[in-house]
Amino acid sequence: MRKDGAVRKLVVGDRTYRWSLRHKHRDGDGCRDVLHLVLDGVRTRIVFREGEGRGISCCYAHDGFVATGPGRALHLNEPGTVRRLVDEATDRGLLPGAAELDGWDLFDAVLRCAAAATPGVPPGSPPGP
DSSP states (O other), X not given: XXXXXXXXXXXXXXXXXXXXXXXXXXXXXXXXXXXEEEETTEEEEEEEEOBTTBBOXXXXXXXXXXEEETTEEEETTSHHHHHHHHHHHHHTXXXXXXXXXXXXXXXXXXXXXXXXXXXXXXXXXXXXX
16 A cells, blocks of 8 residues: 555556545544546545545545445545546546545446446445456
8 A cells, every 4th residue: 555645647548647645634624535636737636525424544444445335435545446536527527627526426436337347246245446
């Protein structure tokens, strides 16, 4: 596992993103995991805030683990997960662009994509790699 905040590279077609993951706390705002994406100097943040029925890595699991229940989790330190988030945000016209995106808005679509990438898995199994 990478050190929290380490900058990594993700190549998508002819675009090269720099990305990092950080766990943050803000007074009164609770915990959040923030995926930072930079493309051509433009920064986009995909934020997962802790909330009702929405768990993040704070004190529960390893950094970058976000979930809405058993078998419904994403690992934000995995390049494949980051790629799926980038693809989903791009398909929705949200990337590239300087913004803060709510990661939970992308969560279900990315989770379905991850499960579809692992054919032959019995229903109810956690998503694949």
